[in-house]
Amino acid sequence: MANGRERTDGDRKKMFRWFVSLMEERAWLEEMSLQGWFLTDLHMGVWYVFEKGEPKRTAYDVERFDLEKNPTRREIQEKSEFMDMAAETGWRLVCRDEGMNYYLAKDWEADETNELYDSPEDRVRRVERYSRMFSDKSHLILWICVIMQGLALLFWFLPSGDGVGWFAAFDMFYTMFCLLFCLALLRWRKRYARELKLSMEEWKAIYGRKDTVTRFRPVLTVGGLERYLERQSAAGYHLKNMRVFRFVFTPGEPEEISYMMDTKYLTNRRRKRSGSSAFKDSKDWEGRNNDWQVQSLKEAEAAGWEFAGAVECRNILYRAKKGSAIPLNDAGGFRVTSAVGGQAVMILTAGLIGGIIGGLVGYFFF
DSSP, X not given: OBOSSEEXXXXXXXXXXXXXXXXXXHHHHHHHHHTTEEEEEEETTTEEEEEXXXXXXXXXXXXXXXXXXXXXXXXXXXXXXXXXXXXXXXOEEEEEOTTSEEEEEEEOOTTSOXXXXXXXXXXXHHHHHHHHHHHHHHXXXXXXXXXXXXXXXXXXXXXXXXXXXXXXXXXXHHHHHHHHHHHHHHHHHHHHHHHTTSOHHHHHXXXXXXXXXXXXXXXXXXXXXXXXXXXXXXXXXXXXXXOSSEEEEEEXXXXXXXXXXXXXXXXXXXXXXXXXXXXOOTTOTTSOOOHHHHHHHHHHHHTTOEEEEEETTTEEEEEEETTSSOOSSOSOOOOBOOSSTHHHHHHHHHHHHHHHHXXXXXXXXX
C-alpha cells in the first residue's frame, strides 16, 4: 500500500513528515508506538522508517552532537559519556539523521522519568545546543548574501555590461530567498527555545491540546479588540493566547466576559491624572522596558482584572466577569494597537538611509 506520503511493505512502513517542533515530533512517535509502529531509521529529517511490533507505549527523546570546528577534549568525549549514561537509565539509540540529531527510545514506565532531561537546568543546556545550530545556519546564509552583493557590485564595475542584467535579477531573487529562509530559521530557533525548556507533560498541557480554534482577524483598535473578544466569549470561545492578528480560543460554555487592553500610553495618562510622573526611558528605543507593565498589573489586579495575555511587550490584555471589575480606562475611543512601535521607526530609518545611498551611487556612477 502506498500514497504520496506513506508506503507500507509488510512489516515496514515509510512515512514522510515534516515537523517544526521537536516536541510535536516526539509526541507523534509516541502515538505511532501505541499503534504498533516503532521508529528504526530517519532520512533527511523527513522520511521516517518504522517496523511493525506489538503496540506498547514508548518514550522518545532527541539530542544532538555537532562538534565545534576546534573541539576541546571534553566536547569530544561528551557523546560517548552521554550515551553510556542514557543506557544506564534504560534508553537505547534508535537512529540519527544527517543533522546529527540522535533519536533514543525506552519503554514507558509509569513511575519513572520518561525523558532524557528531568531538570530545567539540563533542558536549558539542550536549548543552547539547538540555538547554536540555528545561529550557525543563519550566519552562513547572511555571509552568502554578502558575497552575492559583492559579486553584483563587481559585475556593475566591469568594462563591459554584457550579462549584467541577468545576474542582477538572479542576485535579487536569490538574496531575497536567502533572507526569507534566514528569518524562518530565527523564528524556528525561537520556537525551539520556548518549547524545549518544558517537560513533555508541560508541553502537552500548553501546546498539545487539539481542542483549540485559531482565527485570524485584523483588529486595529483597542475598543474593537475588546468587543470582538467579548462576542467570542458570549459564543463559547475563550481566549487562550494571541499575537497581533492571530487569536487562539478554547471552546467552552458561553460566558459574559469583559476584556480590557492597557498600554504604556494609557498607564501614563492615569499616572498624570493622579499627579505621578509618567514612565519615560530615552534609551528604550524598542519599548522593551517593562516598568509600565509592572504598574499596569498592580492597578488592574487591584481593580479586579486578571491577566489574559500580552502582545509584543506593548499591550497587556485583561479579563473579568462582566460587571465584576472596575474599568481603568475610558470606554470607546479610537486607539490603534501598535505591535511594532520603535522597531518600525528603525526599519523606516534604515530604508531611508539605504535609499539615499543608492540614489547617490546611481547618480554619480551610472
